[in-house]
């Protein structure tokens with residue numbers, strides 16, 4: 001798969017990684033957990049295939065308590081993506097009303113600026129869908145989605161994309177309820193993990209999806225790039241992306257049928 005790099009729609013990086021280390025990560029939509037982290041990214045140098053998000057994670061107590069809507073809006077003007085934001089009713093110690101305040105602000109800013117939003121919904125799939133009805137945004141990406149079939153169909157009707165993690169890739173809803181043109185792939189790679197491990201993790205999810213969808217592996221990679229292109233066009237964020245990433249998203253090169261693959 002030399003001609004089209006792996007595309008990870010949701011991962012995290014330790015802010016101290018060097019640009020060289022990030023260069024080995026393939027193409028990544030990189031999420032941040034707090035406004036402080038996002039502010040560092042908004043100032044930092046641009047890796048050619050990495051797009052940064054401004055986020056406030058629903059499990060991060062300090063980030064949620066310190067959340068400043070004006071600062072968030074200013075960062076969202078400079079960054080192409082909003083994420084990671086969302087709701088979590090199982091593992092978060094942040095009171096739900098505080099989570100809701102932050103999430104609603106994030107959706108309002110996404111609607112105003114036309115930014116895609118990468119959304120955490122652990123144990124809160126119903127709540128997240130209710131909020132998306134309340135505040136429609138141009139493009140939402142449901143990250144590590146665990147909703148049931150009914151909720152999934154509802155999310156599809158709302159226009160959501162799904163960034164599929166290996167832990168959920170075998171769920172049949174991604175074959176029976178989600179159209180292929182809404183599928184993306186993610187690693188949710190952690191801060192401490194080496195960025196060079198991402199392409200392999202993405203290939204593993206692509207493989208699981210290729211089995212589910214009954215398509216060759218390379219078609220899954222082409223599909224997720226086309227889907228990124230569609231959401232870039234829908235939101236008009238291309239000018240905010242690194243040029244190489246924008247170009248690959250808008251006109252992804254085809255992968256030769258005989259390209260080698262790990263799986």
Ligand SMILES: [Zn+2]
Nearest residue numbers: 010031084188
């Ligand atoms: Zn994440």
